[in-house]
Amino acid sequence: MEATTHRFKVGETVRVREEHPGGNPRTPWYIRGKTGVVVKLHGVIDNPIDHRGHYPFLYTVMFEIGQVFDRPGNEKLCLDVHEEWLMPV
């Protein structure tokens, strides 16, 4: 779905903004400021039952749980984040 117009590519390292960029507020607090890797591009999701209009491009970003929560372990955490929340690293 219009993958070429995504700002970030699969495999790219990105950081989640700490400050609310406006628009979609649905990015969990615990992931803000954390760094992960883009694993999937979703384009713009059509979801009229949950919200009017459309949010920016959506990405699945994979994080290391050990880094996010500062604990041992090799588990991964995947979150879906809209493009306005992501910054290049």
Place this chain on the structure above:
Amino acid sequence: MVLRAVTAALIAKGSLSGAELRARQEAVARPSVWNGARIVARAWVDPDFRQRLLTIGREAVRELGIPPGRLGKLGVLENTEAVHHVVVCTLCSCYPYDLLGDTPWWYKQESYRMRVVADPRGTLTEMFGLTIAPEREVRVYDSTSDMRYMVLPQRPPGTEGLSEEELAKLVTQESLIGVAEDLPPSRLHTRRAPEAVRLAVL
């Protein structure tokens, strides 16, 4: 055609009221965990369907006569020998309930939501009695309203001789979320298709 004629005759005779009929139709159409069980069983027996499900998500379930629902996109997370998936929604309780029915009560509890993202192995063991081997990777998917996830569990060993419908009866709601994965064929005798489905075949 025949069904419609029989239904009309039953209503005319007074053995079936319009309200009863509507109640049954709604029960059959209501999304339930049985939808998920049928989707998983088909994916186990039909590799082409499995591939379509992983690629196009909810649109693939039309092949099973299941209404795909409309809540955002469906992500299907395939468990393998190397990776185990578990689903949560830390913001609220996002889940493809329009396709798989309502979430279990614990899915909405803070004790599950905040714990499983920080310590998935510990949460699975202590809350659900599920221990994932250390060499197997655990991936937690924290859902939003736009992407809603179901887990595609691994087909259990010893089920080679089972039919697709028998396989579906092994699938639990917990296994669709990734907090259970042991689906032994011995459990087949104690599980039945849900009420709505039995009504549908009456």
